[in-house]
Amino acid sequence: MSDSIIDLEKINVHFEQEGQTIKAVNDVTIHVDQGDIYGVVGYSGAGKSTLVRVINLLQKPTSGKVVVNHETLFEKTDQSAAKIIDAKKLRIKRRKIGMIFQHFNLLEERTVSQNIEFALRHSGQKEKAIQQRAQRLLELVGLGDRGKAFPAQLSGGQQQRVAIARALANDPEILISDEATSALDPKNTIQILDLLKRVNQELGLTVVLITHEMDAVKRIANKVAVMSDGQIVERGSIVDVFTNPQVPLTKELIGTSGESAKARKILATHPVQASDDQWELLHLTYTGPSVIEPVTTELYQKFNVEVSIIFGNVDELQGIPVGTLFVTMTGTQQARQQAIAYLHDKKIGVAAIEKEVAH
Numbered sequence: 288m289s290d291s292i293i294d295l296e297k298i299n300v301h302f303e304q305e306g307q308t309i310k311a312v313n314d315v316t317i318h319v320d321q322g323d324i325y326g327v328v329g330y331s332g333a334g335k336s337t338l339v340r341v342i343n344l345l346q347k348p349t350s351g352k353v354v355v356n357h358e359t360l361f362e363k364t365d366q367s368a369a370k371i372i373d374a375k376k377l378r379i380k381r382r383k384i385g386m387i388f389q390h391f392n393l394l395e396e397r398t399v400s401q402n403i404e405f406a407l408r409h410s411g412q413k414e415k416a417i418q419q420r421a422q423r424l425l426e427l428v429g430l431g432d433r434g435k436a437f438p439a440q441l442s443g444g445q446q447q448r449v450a451i452a453r454a455l456a457n458d459p460e461i462l463i464s465d466e467a468t469s470a471l472d473p474k475n476t477i478q479i480l481d482l483l484k485r486v487n488q489e490l491g492l493t494v495v496l497i498t499h500e501m502d503a504v505k506r507i508a509n510k511v512a513v514m515s516d517g518q519i520v521e522r523g524s525i526v527d528v529f530t531n532p533q534v535p536l537t538k539e540l541i542g543t544s545g546e547s548a549k550a551r552k553i554l555a556t557h558p559v560q561a562s563d564d565q566w567e568l569l570h571l572t573y574t575g576p577s578v579i580e581p582v583t584t585e586l587y588q589k590f591n592v593e594v595s596i597i598f599g600n601v602d603e604l605q606g607i608p609v610g611t612l613f614v615t616m617t618g619t620q621q622a623r624q625q626a627i628a629y630l631h632d633k634k635i636g637v638a639a640i641e642k643e644v645a646h
C-alpha cells in the first residue's frame with residue numbers, strides 16, 4: 288500500500304455562470320503522502336480553494352475520484368453517475384480533516400475555550416473531559432491562559448492559534464490551511480507557519496498549505512504544486528522547485544518573495560552603471576556551497592558578462608543547504624543568454640526578477 292493519504296484523480300470542477308462554463312479545477316491529479324506539508328501555490332482565482340474543498344467534499348467535483356486515507360469518498364467519470372460515500376461516513380471523515388482559513392471563522396459570542404469545545408460536541412465525551420481537552424489544545428498552541436477571553440480580545444495571530452486548536456480538536460489526520468497567514472503581519476505569519484510545522488512533526492499530521500506566498504511554502508513545506516487557471520503547471524520537492532523552477536509562473540512567484548523586494552531596494556540606492564537593456568536582475572539558487580564562486584569568474588572569462596552580487600544567504604530547505612544569490616548580470620543580451628544557459632548546465636537555478644515593481 289502506498290503512503291499516500293490524499294489521492295485526487297483527474298478532478299474537474301466546473302461552474303456554470305451566465306451561460307459560460309468556468310473550469311475552476313481542470314483535470315487535476317494530486318497525491319499527498321502521509322506526513323507531507325504540501326504547498327499549493329498560485330495567484331487569486333487559480334482554483335486552489337476549490338481544489339482543496341474537494342478533499343472533504345465541501346465542493347463536489349464535476350468528475351474525478353477522491354480518495355482519503357485509502358477510502359473512496361467520490362467517484363465519477365464523464366459517463367457514469369457519481370458514487371458518493373454515505374452521509375454519516377462522510378461526516379465522520381470530515382472530522383478527521385481539520386481546516387483553517389484566512390479570517391479564522393471563530394464564533395465571536397463564545398469564549399476561546401467554548402470555541403474549541405464546540406468542535407468536540409459530537410465526540411461523545413463528558414463535559415469535563417471536553418473542557419480538559421480544550422485546555423490541553425490551548426496549551427499546545429501557546430494560549431493556555433486565554434481560554435476565558437473572547438476572540439475580539441485577541442490579536443489576529445492569537446485568533447489563528449485558537450482556530451488551529453479547534454481544527455485539531457478531533458485528532459485530524461489532515462489539516463487544510465487555506466490562506467491562514469494572509470491576514471497576518473510578517474511576525475505572526477512566521478509564528479503560525481512554525482506552529483503548523485510543529486504539529487506536523489509532533490502529531491504526524493499531514494498539512495495541505497494553500498497560499499499565494501512562496502515564502503510560506505519555502506519555510507515549511509516539503510512539496511509544492513503551482514496552480515494556474517485550474518491546472519497544476521509545476522510540482523515537485525521544495526528543493527527541486529526552488530533550485531530549478533521550470534515554468535515562468537513559478538519563477539515569477541519565487542521572484543515576488545520578500546527577498547526579491549530587498550534586492551530591488553538595495554539596487555535603488557546602488558544603481559547599476561549600464562543602460563537598461565544591458566543588464567538584468569537574477570535570482571540564483573544552488574545546492575552545494577562551493578559551486579558559485581568559480582562560476583562567476585568563468586562567466587566573465589567565457590562570455591564577457593559581469594556578475595555583481597547584491598546579497599546572498601544560505602537557507603535550509605528540508606535539511607539541505609540551499610544557497611540563494613541575488614546578482615546583477617551585465618553584458619550584451621546574447622552573452623547573457625549564453626551565460627544563463629551555462630548556469631543551467633551547472634545545475635544552478637536562474638530566475639529573472641523584475642527590476643522594478645509596478646505601483
Ligand SMILES: Nc1ncnc2c1ncn2[C@@H]1O[C@H](COP(=O)(O)OP(=O)(O)OP(=O)(O)O)[C@@H](O)[C@H]1O
Pocket residue numbers: 302303304309310311329330331332333334335336337338466
Ligand atoms: N461557487 C462558484 N461559482 C462560480 N464560480 C466559482 C465558484 N467558486 C469559485 N469560482 C471561480 O472559480 C475560480 C477559482 O476560484 P478559487 O476560489 O478556487 O481560486 P483561488 O486560487 O482559491 O483564489 P482565492 O485565493 O482568491 O480564493 C475563480 O474564477 C472563481 O471565480
